[in-house]
Amino acid sequence: MIDLPKCQQSLQDMELTDILWKQDIDLGAGREAFDLCHRQKENELQKQKELEREKQQQLQREREITLMAQQQLDEETGEFVSHTLPSIETPATALPHAASQNVDFTEEDGQAHLFYDCMQLLADTFPLVEAIEAESSFLNHSISFPADISPDMIPSHQVPPAQAPMLLTLQPPKKTPPDLEQTWVELLSISELQQCMNMQMDDMLEPAAYSTIGPTKVQEPNNFTDVQNITDTVAANILSPENLSTFEGILTSVLPPDSLIQTTLKPLELSTTIIKDERCDMNHSDFRSKSEIVSSAASSVHRGSPMAKVPKEMPLKSIQDFKCNLKETYASNTAEAMVEIADSGLSLDASKKLNNSRNIEKKLGNRDSDTDEMEIKPQSTAFQADVHKAHSSVTFTRTQVKGTKARQPKVDLGMKGSTYSPLSKDKYKKSTVSHLSRDEQQVTALEIPISMDMIINLPVEEFNKMMSKEQLSEAQLALVRDIRRRGKNKVAAQNCRKRKGESVVHLEHELDSLKEKQDHLLRERAETRSSLQDVKQKLNSLNQEVFSLLRDKEGQPYSPKEYSLQQTLDGNVYLVPCTKITLVMNSSKQQF
DNA sequence: CGCACCTGTCATGTA
């Protein structure tokens, strides 16, 4: 390397910087990305920021410690119970299991804790949840020890972490948003399953009734059980070739011609078929309506939750306001988590709940959300912060580098959608040039006096009013419209994906239910077949028994091949020659 | 390095 005088060196640096900048300007990199002083400043800023973050984390930990010092960990349910018990063991021995699952206690855990509170709130608010909860004790986290159980009787692994020093090494069971969502999914599927099971229990009872009805209908009313009775009747009704015409008359007068053949076994088969068909239809619609109830109940939770109410129009904030510190972020993320719970138990991506709940409210035209505004203020902050972060990735052109996507490490927030993953070194340098996204930089560069939030979220009328008021240039107008379009489309895409995921989950549940239904119907068919077989067998033996007792004029037994026992609706049993039956059948078919 | 997944964006269609 050639040694150059300082001034010359810096000149060369400048030139190099210019070249690099010119090369990268197409990619949207700012001039300052190549400025040495700028980079040094960035590093300092970054260090400061890290220090601040550490402070915030420390504060957060302390807060958690004070909170959790009043609570105890139930190792079986993994829940914290606000019931303080005297210390009976040293922390190390008291909670071996808990110590073994030692993970850094982060804000995430605090969130998990809040999730439980939210779940409890939901459980109190919505009967559906209560119903589910009644079946699954999963959510029943407010477990308290029975009065007659002294703390000494509590197993050591259940001893609460009320003993402060070890709190840092403890953590409640990880209930990150995806887990929670999974829980909801499971709970819903449990309720669906349960309903399905209930239906099947009903069905299992009904088939029993109908399968007993089937055979008895054939046997009892026809008096086939009393063989002697039958033989007596038949003896009086034996149709000799002479009085066949009489029998025909009786048959055709008592029975519709086409039902003659059914007087043996057909009635049973028909009734079986009819009953089965009816049951199938009933079950199907029943099942469908029940699953609809489940889904509509879920969606009513979805829509009806007071926590899902988000003010349609977020308070407008300047770009500076977005520089919220970790504490605010944590608080807002907690609120976000609450919204998430209220929003949907089925959705897949936690990050999308907020936008979705806003969207839902928009659709429902929920204007009275002002009353809730105070409650969800942190959340609106979260939303704006989210919007800000999200828009940090909004690029001006497709070819631009998207390195400005300033995601925070997941450990910080533990919420996927609102967390920012670490950046590679140079990208991070670039991103720390400014916390503004490209669009935001453009907005600043073009001196557009409207915030990104306003550009995207203002109703069209107000937006147009503002645009006309501001007297923007062509370039400014184009940029603003682009930003608005992209911002809206981003939200739309998020909603679209969320719906897609939900529909996948729903279809999976439906598939499971249908499989169960199919199994049930197959079992039912097998049972019906076997009972039908029994009936046929009994009828056959009965027939043989009757024939063995009957005698013709010469005292010879009637051949079952030549004669057949027929019963009319009036209860009389006739011995009919098979040839005659065939004739009657044919004539009735022709009539039909 | 290839892969799956996530997310933002664009193009296009619909209401």
Add this chain to the structure above:
DNA sequence: CCTACATGACAGGTG
């Protein structure tokens, strides 16, 4: 015609 929204397709980032 304009706007908002939905959705398929694509591309870049990330683990």
